[in-house]
Amino acid sequence: MSNLNVSNEQFGEFSKTLVDSAMKFAKVSFDSAERVMALNLEAAKVSLDETAKGAKAATGVKDVQELNGLRTKAAETGLEFLVGYSKNVYDISNAAQAQYSSLIEERVAAFQKSVVEGIDKAAKNAPAGTDVAFAALKSGVAAQASAMDTLTKASKQVSNFADTAFKAAADTTTKAASSSKRK
16 A cells, blocks of 8 residues: 555545534534523523513502512512523533533544554654654653643633532522522
8 A cells, every 4th residue: 555545545534533523513512502592492481471470460469569579579580580591501501511622632632642653653664763753752742642631620620610609609699589588
């Protein structure tokens, strides 16, 4: 097999891998967009229903105190709705981000493996005495892989911190709304 055939095969495999990766990214994007659209449609239905209930209740108001109570209840319901909606949007975006990260990690690992295999093939056909240069190249690729792994771990820690902070803020808001209902 000539070098030209090997290059064509490698290019074909590389192209196939890129198309496959692009399709996976597109699927994650479309799935996430579909979930957001479904959430928005459900939110619109709930909002319309709550508005209708509020309008019906307002027609039966007999005094200012009852109107204030109705207004307070509507504000609490709206806050709960907003917190729930925000949690759902956050969950959808967080799931998409995790899938994107996984795909990127997969591609980076495959690329690193491909580079190491290329270095090994080149080393087999290289003149004597070049083994030190190829060892340095492999060492550089290993260092880059280690740095990428550290960056990935740090990114996951930041993501976990943000997730915890968001959930704590949402819980605090929900508890505050619940405690104001009891008063």
